[in-house]
Amino acid sequence: MxxxxxxxxxxxLRPVDPGERFTESVLARVANDPAGSTRRVLKPTxxxxxxxxxxxxxxxxxxxxxxxxxxxxxxxxxxxxLLEALRVTSNKxxxxxxxxxxxxxxxxxxxxxxxPDS
Amino acid sequence: MRFRQSxxxxxxxxxxxxxxxxxxxxxxxxxxxxLPDFAxxxxxxxxxxxxxxDSALLGLATGFLDSNKPEDAAAKEVIxxxxxxxxxxxxxxxxxxxxxxxxxxxxxxxxAPGWQKLVVVRDNHQHSNVDxxxxxxxxxxxxxxxxASEPRAFTIVNIVGAIDLQKLHSLEGKxxxxxxxxxxxxx
Numbered sequence: 001m002x003x004x005x006x007x008x009x010x011x012x013l014r015p016v017d018p019g020e021r022f023t024e025s026v027l028a029r030v031a032n033d034p035a036g037s038t039r040r041v042l043k044p045t046x047x048x049x050x051x052x053x054x055x056x057x058x059x060x061x062x063x064x065x066x067x068x069x070x071x072x073x074x075x076x077x078x079x080x081x082l083l084e085a086l087r088v089t090s091n092k093x094x095x096x097x098x099x100x101x102x103x104x105x106x107x108x109x110x111x112x113x114x115x116p117d118s
Numbered sequence: 119m120r121f122r123q124s125x126x127x128x129x130x131x132x133x134x135x136x137x138x139x140x141x142x143x144x145x146x147x148x149x150x151x152x153l154p155d156f157a158x159x160x161x162x163x164x165x166x167x168x169x170x171x172d173s174a175l176l177g178l179a180t181g182f183l184d185s186n187k188p189e190d191a192a193a194k195e196v197i198x199x200x201x202x203x204x205x206x207x208x209x210x211x212x213x214x215x216x217x218x219x220x221x222x223x224x225x226x227x228x229x230a231p232g233w234q235k236l237v238v239v240r241d242n243h244q245h246s247n248v249d250x251x252x253x254x255x256x257x258x259x260x261x262x263x264x265x266a267s268e269p270r271a272f273t274i275v276n277i278v279g280a281i282d283l284q285k286l287h288s289l290e291g292k293x294x295x296x297x298x299x300x301x302x303x304x305x
Contacts, residue, residue: 079179082171083193095246095266099241100237
């Protein structure tokens with residue numbers, strides 16, 4: 001009885017080759033490990049975050065560039081208008097200058113209405 | 119009841135006083151003119167110049183002036199201390215195609231205290247007038263107005279701010295201005 005039991009026990013505990021599939025199944029279980037799953041959830045989130053951050057930076061750079069371009073355009077337009085305004089002003093001052101210069105000759109006065117016919 | 123009425127009266131008086139003070143404080147300096155809306159003339163005119171440069175735009179323009187260019191350098195010098203430049207200039211292909219009343223309305227504003235006639239040119243032969251007014255505020259020039267009218271054109275220029283008449287000399291030869299013999303205001 002005892003020998004029979006020993007024999008059965010020995011048979012049961014004999015070394016058995018796990019086979020090639022054992023490694024695959026262990027790896028599959030490791031893959032299902034909760035610690036591993038946390039890593040897999042965080043990775044895509046971080047990926048999205050960094051992508052969002054990069055997109056925001058790019059958008060910011062583009063907006064700043066556009067603003068700078070507009071500002072430059074406005075500045076150039078303002079400069080053009082300023083020079084034009086000074087040109088018009090100078091033109092009219094020139095007329096007054098010539099009239100003032102002609103005062104001695106005849107018709108134009110400073111601070112009073114004087115015409116060629118007056 | 120009487121106490122309440124007194125308080126209400128006091129509040130009303132205080133409000134009136136505050137409004138009066140505010141009105142006096144915010145009274146616009148005589149430099150800037152109220153220019154009429156000439157938008158309707160733009161269609162009739164063969165040439166239109168409508169320039170409105172407030173202090174912000176003047177500041178912006180200054181940043182784009184190249185000091186190495188004589189014209190820009192002169193402009194930079196002239197606009198220092200200015201608060202605004204407003205130009206309305208219209209040229210027509212017919213005589214008196216513009217409402218003279220609008221120009222007269224501007225001319226009327228120049229009769230307000232503070233404005234002084236600097237030069238008035240009347241050329242009856244060519245029916246052209248050029249009026250140059252200067253606004254004096256606390257002994258300093260704070261505005262310049264030019265009204266030039268001809269049968270087929272009129273121009274209104276209003277420069278607001280501390281104008282240094284001597285600086286006008288710096289425009290000589292750059293914008294087609296010959297040297298003007300302006301009297302020294304200190305004299």
